[in-house]
Amino acid sequence: xxxxxxxxxxxxxxxxxxxxxxxxxxxxxxxxxxxxxxxxxxxxxxxxxxxxxxxxxxxxxxxxxxxxxxxxxxxxxxxxxxxxxxxxxxxxxxxxxxxxxxxxxxxxxxxxxxxxxxxxxxxxxxxxxxxxxxxxxxxxxxxxxxxxxxxxxxxxxxxxxxxxxxxxxx
Numbered sequence: 415x416x417x418x419x420x421x422x423x424x425x426x427x428x429x430x431x432x433x434x435x436x437x438x439x440x441x442x443x444x445x446x447x448x449x450x451x452x453x454x455x456x457x458x459x460x461x462x463x464x465x466x467x468x469x470x471x472x473x474x475x476x477x478x479x480x481x482x483x484x485x486x487x488x489x490x491x492x493x494x495x496x497x498x499x500x501x502x503x504x505x506x507x508x509x510x511x512x513x514x515x516x517x518x519x520x521x522x523x524x525x526x527x528x529x530x531x532x533x534x535x536x537x538x539x540x541x542x543x544x545x546x547x548x549x550x551x552x553x554x555x556x557x558x559x560x561x562x563x564x565x566x567x568x569x570x571x572x573x574x575x576x577x578x579x580x581x582x583x584x
Contacts, residue, residue: 418476418538420444420529420545423453425485434513434526434549435484441548444529446484453501454479460528461503462521467578468504469571473536475502480532484525506531507566507574508582512555520582527555535567 422435424446438444453459457479458472481501508521509531516522523531526549533542546552556563565577 418533418541419454419457419479420533421453421457421479421481422446422525422529423450423481423483424448425483433484434524435482437548438526438529438545443545443548453481455500457481457501458532459483459501459503460506460532462505464503464505466504467507467571467574468532468535469569469574470535470537470567471570472502472504476536476538478502480529480536482525482528482532507535507562508578509562510558512551512558513549514551517551526552530555531559531563534563537567539567 420438420443422438422444424435426448435444435446439446447453455478456475458468458475459481460468460483506521506523506528509523509527511517511519511522511524511527513524513527515524526545530542530546530552533539533545546555562577562581566574569577
């Protein structure tokens with residue numbers, strides 16, 4: 415199995431007792447950085463404000479790392495606005511959160527849910543399952559999004575947009 419670097423930029427805006435990023439670091443599944451400049455050049459940054467959706471076509475960039483930004487949704491625009499253009503910024507396709515804070519909300523994923531989704535869509539399904547296995551609600555996230563994730567993981571960017579339109583009204 416190919417080893418994929420998982421990096422999390424931590425903005426120190428959450429309760430560390432509930433922080434999925436801290437838990438992933440504790441289990442050796444992710445590296446946490448506290449400076450945006452520590453994000454590897456050319457890596458995939460999961461940015462919910464990007465105009466480009468993540469798809470299997472982006473797998474070629476994964477060798478540089480997959481990066482999630484752990485910050486409060488309240489300050490997300492500000493934090494994501496500081497990102498350098500030296501990364502490959504992609505938004506995740508629409509999914510339904512299962513974490514206790516945002517359960518049932520569309521696109522309001524925890525850091526762990528976002529990383530799982532990116533890994534799954536890019537074809538690193540075993541690594542993805544390992545990430546969510548550390549959370550009681552992980553299996554619920556998978557059940558809520560199973561069909562979407564399967565559809566997304568088999569499509570290019572245009573196909574993913576069509577799947578989103580099919581499942582979600584917009």
